[in-house]
Amino acid sequence: MLIDADAMLGRHPRRDVGQGTVTQALARMDRFGIAEALVSHSWSWLHDPHQGNLKIIRLTEGQPRLRPCWVMLPDTCDETASFVTSALDNGVAAVRAYPADHGYDLAGKDTARLLDAVAEAGLPLLLDAPQIGWPAVEAIAAARPSLAVVVGGLGYRLLRQAAGVLARTPNIHLGLANLSSHCGLEWLVERYGPRRLLFGTGAPARDPAEALTRLLWSELDDESVAAIGSGNVLGLLRQEARAA
């Protein structure tokens, strides 16, 4: 079974990905054998996180294969009031942050209390590598050992920066979307174990065929592939269920 921990609904301003509807997302998941997906909305990324978060709840209501993911902001301007309480009330499965695109320091004082609350609620924190530096990722994760931090979109140039952070900080995980270092997946699993990797596609901006082919045609054993494909993310989401 595959669960996509890195997917989005909504339009994209710089790629032709269609309307980004639920119907399109489900059809894409069917085509690539993906059972479930964690989805945020592009409005939360490139318009208004609050409205985008409300939108993703409406769109995923009655869609058991789609689990909503909210986008956080620092609470300094009261843009997302009672964020964590509201997220839990609405069945949100994970939280995503775009500190670079939204113009704030995720490792700074402005977000510390909110991240503490996210950790306490057992909600995984999802990040794209281009949004944040590795020292900041390490600082956030090291300060909150119970917070599962998932970094996707590594590309092929970041193993040198990520390796030490992964060794020192066991609550940091990597997503498969654009995890494209040659033999990188096998290298990471050998060093840090299969539990540190999560299947994710980056769809619709990225082609799910990348992560799918990378995982299934990897040199990993079937047990590791199953863990990365769905077991690991289910483990992280169970933390949420326990907390709720």
Next chain:
Amino acid sequence: MSIETAVWSRRPQTGVRIVDAHAHAGPYSLFFIPEAGPEAMVRVMDRCGVAHAVLSSHLAIQLDATEGNAQTAEIVRGAPDRFTGYLTVNPWQDPVGELGRWGDDPCFGGIKLHPDLHDYPLTGRRYAPVWEFAQRTGCPVLTHSYDGSPYNDLAQVEEVAVRHPGATILAGHAGATPLGFDLAIEAAQRQPGLMLEVCGSFNTGPDIVRMVTEVGAGRVVYGSDFPFIDLRMSLGRVIFSGLAEEDRAAVLGGTMTRLLQWRSGLER
């Protein structure tokens, strides 16, 4: 067993001859590559059922064409059934000498240009010996292409295709960005000697289908850029693109196999 079924069953595919038209080998200073050598490359190829790869060593493209081309030849000689070399021509490092040294060596089946890495425009005069050689022999030329680059954007790629209509030019990465794909398609529609090679970080199956629809399956070739980028990223996009089986087979290897036959044409 279809290729998709091979992926799903985690077995190497055996139904299609897959030729990777854009490969490298060896370490690259800007970032860490696990297992950058040819042994691991062959292992990954075997894992997926990739028959052959055409490569230029990272040493050749990044720093030293002379030492790097020798390294490429050594890799090819170590596994001639699995690898063919691209002869890297660095415009600052004796293009005539490199072509003279390796032009007749069957280890090499193509020429590799990387204007972005060498800070020199694809249209520049220092590349003249390359175009003379390519037109005379039919040897394909793979150039890096990137939308917006001062050295190898699509206008420059098209300009060399106009100037050298007898040359077979592969636009590596097909422009590399969504806008680049559009421009590469348009350039290829105007210039019959121009072909699109599809590796990179931003390509998708739908982009590849559009390339095939707009310029024909015989002018779009699969490449991965491995071990710069893992081979399976680009391969998956082509496999699951939804292309008709015949077109997909051409993209995956049929066309590149044909392009590598130019030396036998010279012998006749």
